[in-house]
Amino acid sequence: MLRRGHKLGIHQFWTPCKKSLLLASLEPLQPLHNLTGSCSRSPFSMSTSDRTPETGHYDTSHSIAVRTFHHTHGLLPPAVEDHDVQLRRCLKQLSQKQKDIDKYLYLSGLRNTNVHLFYRLVTKHIKEIAPLIYTPTVGDACLQWSHNYVQPEGLYLSYSDKGHVASILQNWPQQVEITVITDGSRILGLGDLGINGMGIPVGKLALYIGCAGIRPEATLPLMLDLGTGNKELRDDPLYMGSRREKVSAQEEQEFMDEVMIALNEKWPGIVVQFEDFKNPFPALERYQEKYTCFNDDIQGTGAVVLAGIINAVKKSGVPVKGQRAVFMGAGSAGVGVAKQIVQFFIQEGLTERQAQECFWLVDTKGLVTNDRGDKLAEHKIYFSRNDNGGKQYKTLAEVVDHVKPTILMGLSTIGGVFSPEILTKMGEWNDRPIIFPLSNPSANSECTFEDAVKYTKGRALFASGSPFNPVEFEGKLLQPGQGNNMYVFPGIGLGTILSKATIITQSMIYASANALSTALNPSETSQDWLYPEIARIRDVSVIVAMGVIRAAQEAGVDREMTIKGMEDGELEQWVRGKMYDPHGETEKVEQEVRSLIEDLGGKVGSKESHL
Numbered sequence: 001m002l003r004r005g006h007k008l009g010i011h012q013f014w015t016p017c018k019k020s021l022l023l024a025s026l027e028p029l030q031p032l033h034n035l036t037g038s039c040s041r042s043p044f045s046m047s048t049s050d051r052t053p054e055t056g057h058y059d060t061s062h063s064i065a066v067r068t069f070h071h072t073h074g075l076l077p078p079a080v081e082d083h084d085v086q087l088r089r090c091l092k093q094l095s096q097k098q099k100d101i102d103k104y105l106y107l108s109g110l111r112n113t114n115v116h117l118f119y120r121l122v123t124k125h126i127k128e129i130a131p132l133i134y135t136p137t138v139g140d141a142c143l144q145w146s147h148n149y150v151q152p153e154g155l156y157l158s159y160s161d162k163g164h165v166a167s168i169l170q171n172w173p174q175q176v177e178i179t180v181i182t183d184g185s186r187i188l189g190l191g192d193l194g195i196n197g198m199g200i201p202v203g204k205l206a207l208y209i210g211c212a213g214i215r216p217e218a219t220l221p222l223m224l225d226l227g228t229g230n231k232e233l234r235d236d237p238l239y240m241g242s243r244r245e246k247v248s249a250q251e252e253q254e255f256m257d258e259v260m261i262a263l264n265e266k267w268p269g270i271v272v273q274f275e276d277f278k279n280p281f282p283a284l285e286r287y288q289e290k291y292t293c294f295n296d297d298i299q300g301t302g303a304v305v306l307a308g309i310i311n312a313v314k315k316s317g318v319p320v321k322g323q324r325a326v327f328m329g330a331g332s333a334g335v336g337v338a339k340q341i342v343q344f345f346i347q348e349g350l351t352e353r354q355a356q357e358c359f360w361l362v363d364t365k366g367l368v369t370n371d372r373g374d375k376l377a378e379h380k381i382y383f384s385r386n387d388n389g390g391k392q393y394k395t396l397a398e399v400v401d402h403v404k405p406t407i408l409m410g411l412s413t414i415g416g417v418f419s420p421e422i423l424t425k426m427g428e429w430n431d432r433p434i435i436f437p438l439s440n441p442s443a444n445s446e447c448t449f450e451d452a453v454k455y456t457k458g459r460a461l462f463a464s465g466s467p468f469n470p471v472e473f474e475g476k477l478l479q480p481g482q483g484n485n486m487y488v489f490p491g492i493g494l495g496t497i498l499s500k501a502t503i504i505t506q507s508m509i510y511a512s513a514n515a516l517s518t519a520l521n522p523s524e525t526s527q528d529w530l531y532p533e534i535a536r537i538r539d540v541s542v543i544v545a546m547g548v549i550r551a552a553q554e555a556g557v558d559r560e561m562t563i564k565g566m567e568d569g570e571l572e573q574w575v576r577g578k579m580y581d582p583h584g585e586t587e588k589v590e591q592e593v594r595s596l597i598e599d600l601g602g603k604v605g606s607k608e609s610h611l
Contacts, residue, residue, distance in 0.1 A: 069593060136466060154222060158242055180275050182274075195240060198223045294509065337438075342358075367393040396422065416446065424455045426455075427456030433456055481530035495547070546568065
């Protein structure tokens with residue numbers, strides 16, 4: 001349904017032999033030797049490859065005729081079930097699993113055996129299922145990946161494959177529109193997990209499909225096996241990656257060059273999302289002006305946080321020129337988030353220098369300053385302070401007392417670093433303090449929602465990276481915001497694919513954040529929510545995708561000419577029409593088979609009752 005990797009309809013591979021098989025099922029008393037048609041051999045002399053069903057064909061909602069076409073008649077129990085019955089069974093089976101990792105493994109098995117049922121479950125119960133197929137459960141899945149391995153779920157490219165990447169890509173059978181790539185060198189807050197990090201691309205793409213309707217077969221989870229610095233993994237007899245030290249930065253760059261060239265030669269214009277690289281900046285800087293790519297850790301995180309900040313700043317009553325933001329965490333994600341907010345402050349009327357001066361970044365050595373005495377990483381220099389008068393602030397508490405921030409942002413993975421004392425002061429200095437503890441998983445969150453509510457007396461404008469439960473305060477049930485990247489990256493991918501963008505510009509990333517900030521409905525806005533209800537994620541992804549498309553058009557990087565003149569209403573309908581809908585897949589295939597039976601006319605007769 002999208003521009004590349006469109007799934008073939010039945011009409012596109014319906015052969016005379018398969019027509020004969022369908023006729024055989026519809027007229028079961030007719031001897032096989034009486035079957036007519038242009039098939040020159042018995043249907044049962046077809047090769048195994050001709051008759052092997054695909055995973056999506058083992059669906060108990062399919063009618064007898066569809067099962068016959070897919071060669072699954074007799075391989076499934078005879079009942080033809082509706083979707084609600086299927087989902088009830090799935091939920092019951094899930095409820096019988098005590099551990100989240102066991103639920104993850106069950107869902108992985110479902111995805112690999114009945115893809116449309118899996119995505120019906122995801123889209124119908126996204127709030128409950130998303131934490132099981134991605135964060136936080138995917139962290140445990142990655143830690144145990146080699147131990148729990150059952151079947152292929154993506155493509156692995158090892159450094160030993162250098163010089164042969166293009167030929168290995170030929171082994172992937174589908175037309176691909178989007179890939180998520182990682183080298184496993186910095187998985188969530190868990191460090192270097194080598195090829196065990198494959199759970200990240202697999203989980204991420206499941207959200208692209210479930211949240212934004214990119215077709216399953218158009219996605220490619222891709223793991224780069226460049227070695228690992230994790231000796232424990234190299235010594236693990238069950239570890240499935242190469243047992244070598246991580247390659248050098250130069251070797252990695254040369255390999256990445258080959259990978260990017262090969263991907264774009266096989267699938268021109270493929271959207272490449274980089275994920276969980278220890279140093280994500282080199283690849284983004286090297287390829288973002290040449291290929292259609294982005295880094296979700298830097299740009300996606302920045303965009304989703306920016307959307308929350310846009311709404312929080314409005315609710316705080318403090319204009320952007322009066323905002324003072326302290327960031328605990330000055331890594332790639334922290335700097336990426338801060339730069340996105342700088343762009344927002346500039347849009348609101350500040351100069352770039354004025355916007356920069358609204359930020360104080362803190363790392364493990366304290367406030368990032370020009371005269372701290374250590375060599376700063378390149379990405380930290382942009383926000384390094386020169387107004388500290390020679391004094392060094394070595395702890396977050398010291399920086400907070402010095403700055404008296406209006407915004408407190410956490411991307412440090414240090415659980416509980418936003419202490420009760422710091423939170424209390426945030427409540428004393430601000431009517432509506434903005435507190436965003438964004439680290440994952442929950443144990444690494446800089447504070448809990450309960451503590452933020454308690455110590456600011458219910459006035460915090462709060463968003464976290466991990467999910468927290470609602471908290472009752474003074475008789476009112478307060479809902480925590482969650483700055484989850486799934487609010488933006490699916491829409492960024494969808495909008496990029498549909499607009500046929502040649503590159504992903506910074507304006508497209510900013511547009512995704514701005515679009516997300518407008519996606520709240522009146523009820524959500526009245527309750528001081530910073531993000532929409534996650535159950536509406538597909539509607540939100542449409543809004544984000546439209547923002548991305550419009551930004552691509554304004555930047556002149558789009559190639560989809562048919563939508564250039566569309567009004568917003570027409571564009572929305574067009575976008576929705578391009579999205580994969582797992583709930584409509586059964587009816588779609590049933591309709592195609594009905595059409596074929598009608599084409600066959602009198603050969604079918606009254607046997608249409610099989611439908």
